[in-house]
Amino acid sequence: xxxxxxxxxxxxxxxxxxxxxxxxxxxxxxxxxxxxxxxxxxxxxxxxxxxxxxxxxxxxxxxxxxxxxxxxxxxxxxxxxxxxxxxxxxxxxxxxxxxxxxxxxxxxxxxxxxxxxxxxxxxxxxxxxxxxxxxxxxxxxxxxxxxxxxxxxxxxxxxxxxxxxxxxxxxxxxxxxxxxxxxxxxxxxxxxxxxxxxxxxxxxxxxxxxxxxxxxxxxxxxxxxxxxxxxxxxxxxxxxxxxxxxxxxxxxxxxxxxxxxxxxxxxxxxxxxxxxxxxxxxxxxxxxxxxx
DNA sequence: AGTGTATCCTGCAGGC
DNA sequence: TGCCTGCAGGATACAC
Numbered sequence: 001x002x003x004x005x006x007x008x009x010x011x012x013x014x015x016x017x018x019x020x021x022x023x024x025x026x027x028x029x030x031x032x033x034x035x036x037x038x039x040x041x042x043x044x045x046x047x048x049x050x051x052x053x054x055x056x057x058x059x060x061x062x063x064x065x066x067x068x069x070x071x072x073x074x075x076x077x078x079x080x081x082x083x084x085x086x087x088x089x090x091x092x093x094x095x096x097x098x099x100x101x102x103x104x105x106x107x108x109x110x111x112x113x114x115x116x117x118x119x120x121x122x123x124x125x126x127x128x129x130x131x132x133x134x135x136x137x138x139x140x141x142x143x144x145x146x147x148x149x150x151x152x153x154x155x156x157x158x159x160x161x162x163x164x165x166x167x168x169x170x171x172x173x174x175x176x177x178x179x180x181x182x183x184x185x186x187x188x189x190x191x192x193x194x195x196x197x198x199x200x201x202x203x204x205x206x207x208x209x210x211x212x213x214x215x216x217x218x219x220x221x222x223x224x225x226x227x228x229x230x231x232x233x234x235x236x237x238x239x240x241x242x243x244x245x246x247x248x249x250x251x252x253x254x255x256x257x258x259x260x261x262x263x264x265x266x267x268x269x270x271x272x273x274x275x276x277x278x279x280x281x282x283x284x285x286x287x288x289x290x291x292x
Numbered sequence: 293a294g295t296g297t298a299t300c301c302t303g304c305a306g307g308c
Numbered sequence: 309t310g311c312c313t314g315c316a317g318g319a320t321a322c323a324c
Contacts, residue, residue, distance in 0.1 A: 108301045
């Protein structure tokens, strides 16, 4: 669920309610969501004051008064909610000194919470790729990243170490908007297509942030609201429906275990597909040993 | 280097 | 209604 636009929306919401508030008590209800021993986690947060809320890639980053950071990877179903009453699967409860609280809620518990001291934070942040909305992330830079890999471009976009914050939904949407086939080898995307993909990617991410993200099921903003980007999806989840550009039926394919959606006409000459996956299996002869 | 698979978990939709 | 299967927005580890 939560990709860059969702993490950004949550961070903005928390930034309105969290800074300046001190944590009185931390209850780890589900030990598997915290990184390292429970006691260490609790001790690192109790008594500290929350400062600014931000984001790195698809992680929500909450600064604590002592320059350490609480990094929240929301996994598939993680949420950060300001009221326990909205929580269906509370995993960590932060009770504030002012009587309020912050709940980390996570049905599937694929999310992780980690406390990083300043140097660890810098080290960890360096393991992630560039922020796609940063000024420094240019079309040329994207092209440079793509040129170094033969992986399908969709997979490249999902790799947090190469570009931070993109998940399957926005990868699929950006590829549709940029008219690039999801399975095209990354290094087959030329500079012009890379520039188009770059513009498409940033536009999709910005529009999604403006709509407060995409709720397919579990995602909620810090205010408990659903995201509004769902109706703006043009490819993701639209298999069998007409492409809004050319009316060709949107297709769903699965590779590397994950679905991709695309328009064959806008995005995909079968050309690159065929060169990657030769359809030709010429032999109609029975395999050795299966002959009568 | 890249691909496929399994793993961590739960909830839900769809088929029977 | 209930049981079963497959699927899901993420990340990682492993074998090949």
